Amino acid sequence: MALASTSSSLIHSSISSHSIASNDLPAPWIGSFRPVVQSKAGNSHSQRCLVKPVCAERKKRDSVVPLAATRAAPEVAEKIESEDYEKLAKELENASPLEIMDKALERFGNDIGIAFSGAEDVALIEYAQLTGRPFRVFSLDTGRLNPETYQFFDTVEKHYGIHIEYMFPDAVEVQALVRNKGLFSFYEDGHQECCRVRKVRPLRRALKGLRAWITGQRKDQSPGTRAEIPVVQVDPSFEGMDGGNGSLVKWNPVANVEGRDIWNFLQAMNVPVNSLHSRGYISIGCEPCTRPVLPGQHEREGRWWWEDAEAKECGLHKGNIKQELPPVNGNGNGIAAVADIFNSQNVIALSRTGIENLVRLGNRSDPWLVVLYAPWCRFCQAMEGSYVELAEKLAGSGVKVGKFRADGDQKAFAEQELQLGSFPTILFFPKNSSRPIKYPSEKRDVNSLMAFVNALR
Template sequence: MALSASSSPSSSFLRGSTTLHDLKGFRSVRLLDKCLVPSVPGDSCLRTFLVKPVCAELKRSDSVVPLAATMVAPEVEDRIETEDYEKLAKEMGHASPLEIMDRALEKFGNDIAIAFSGAEDVALIEYAKLTGRPFRVFSLDTGRLNPETYQFFDTVEKHYGIHIEYMFPDAVEVQALVRSKGLFSFYEDGHQECCRVRKVRPLRRALKGLRAWITGQRKDQSPGTRAEIPVVQVDPSFEGMDGGVGSLVKWNPVANVEGRDIWNFLQAMNVPVNSLHLQGYISIGCEPCTRPVLPGQHEREGRWWWEDAKSKECGLHKGNIRQEEVAQLNGNGNESAMDNDIFNSQNLVTLNRAGIENLAGLKNWREPWLVVLYAPWCPFCQAMEESYVELAEKLAGSGVKVGKFRADGEQKAYAQQELQLGSFPTILLYPKHSASAVKYPSEKRDVDSLMAFVNALR
């Protein structure tokens, strides 16, 4: 197998003048049982490592990741010093992604790898390249990805001169799932089982061959589950090669970076991106479970759109969900105990169960009603709160009543059966002199779009 290597960028890059074209021209050298990681020709500041040969004995036989190491990094000592990662996370809380990436690669060498999903986390590979250190990249091939994503994998490999280490689900497990429940069972009973077979278990196998991994998580990706992620942490869910709790470290170099800044970085560095982004996709997963989002929508609304917003994690980062939230996802706990109500305005009418039943039971409304079915913990409901309150202000005195009905918890089954609730938020208009409610069909929830819907049917 040919061995790919990277090196430190030239000193001119450190002055901010180097382009990606200046980083070309790498050469690799293979010497029996060792390799020299070369540097950019003409660089006066050479970084040369003695590295492990690709045929070296694996530390763990149950991990596939080391078999296709792409950027072979220097070995680290078998005994890694104890680190207070909570303290380190605070110290590096304001560090740049490049600085965090460099620290991670320096500390863990060949025992760390970047998790690449085929979306905008290609930024992680670019940051790793810019450190000048060797690095490894792995990805989970679920067998259900978009054709554009597979093409993007190939483009990334050629652009950076690497080989991505692909992890695949167990064929027997996939076969059993599909034979017993069909190809699209997740539309009926939730995505967790399919994700567990196709993503979580392959990831677990991969991570058992590592001491640390690098993810593209950002705080602004999912307000409900990722708002508090640190830049580095002891992984709360998975184990590393040494086994046991605390044996794996998780680095999140772009945790504090906003999505628009990631895209500015990718454009500035002329980094290749998945062509699906040009079609409205932001967060990209498996083809059956991902769709484009509209302008103004949160990026995670395109993932598992038929489910409640609070469930929009596949299990790879389940440690982000607090235990009390896990209980709620499983149908336990008291949701109202941890959530403050939303859509609070004197122009909004709060409907209880009796109120919504009376409204739904009428066959000829004297005045039109606009009602949102919501859950206060839902980040997408929270995101539209400002526009919905503003809409209520605009409709005050117009003859259109604006209301809200909390449809989670004990009310959810009723709302699903009787009020057309699919996911939160659901918006219903009860037109004057009509016999049935009209469900707002669009996911554009800005004031102008909602007003156009009301005016068309009022």
């Protein structure tokens, strides 16, 4: 994450600084919206002037996050008063990202930072610049990013004339993790421990030097986990400069923006982007844990692809993401009360007994193709059309097509007996073999699935 910053009297350390004013640069007109800030000198809210970008030298301070200043922020003399952020979130629900960004920067001045990951959240920096207000940007350097991401950081700094403030993991913690568990332990026991050392703890240190932060979270970004993100909230997981619960405010200006609209904005504004995007990468993280996605796949399928969909978060936003499974229904069986999928007369719904009998048969009269799914999983939802179409094509061919809901109470059984790794898992039960064959590809279009079936039946 990266910060373009300025001096602030709220910082606990003593800072001596000077700034060199540049020529007055008027804030740009954006439709009928022209960003402005309050005049430093006036008490009256009616006195406002355009922001004057300035250059400033790097300043020393005791805060964990150093200031790499490129613009001077208005100094704040007293602690920002408390505010009802739930109410504010409702008021800003239909506001544009630019308006939300302007509100955040105006309110917190030098005590707010934009979290920049080197992916499409460069849009946040573009919005910040368009407000005409000073802003800070910070980034987490895990030590395992793609070379293209590091090159992108440098490009962004030059394009916007800023210095990104980098946070690094503790060397002793990384050394202990690697010595004890190796360089790639996350492939075996999950990514959470590595992310905690390389990302979460450095972020925690960074946020202790701020009163608010700005993220690029979107509601459409992660399957089942970010659907209720507000545009602003009191951060439920991390602490800010003053310490304690409620000491940090989290802004999500693009929460209500769809991914395609973000990209339309970036292209329209001629914003630099990570070159990995042109190679199929959408959600970009560390090199060992990120890969391109295939056409039709959700963007988060490229992250930690070896794990179940419910684990596709690193912990940076764990406090305001909902649980992967929706609330259980009234029968107490732990299965989410959501609409079922793969509904077709050509797709046979298998019960637990039915799938167990299918597994036990060593000599089946007909081959079977079965999808192990969870109706709340977006990856399963995304392949519903192709799977139903495949079932129609296979009708009368001698191949039976089925589905088995493998979440809730059935998940442990499916993992142990049916090779379930993540949703969806597709199995082919040959006519004369007791062991099912797992579909190895993530291409779930009709032609790819048909080729799999034809090769085995």
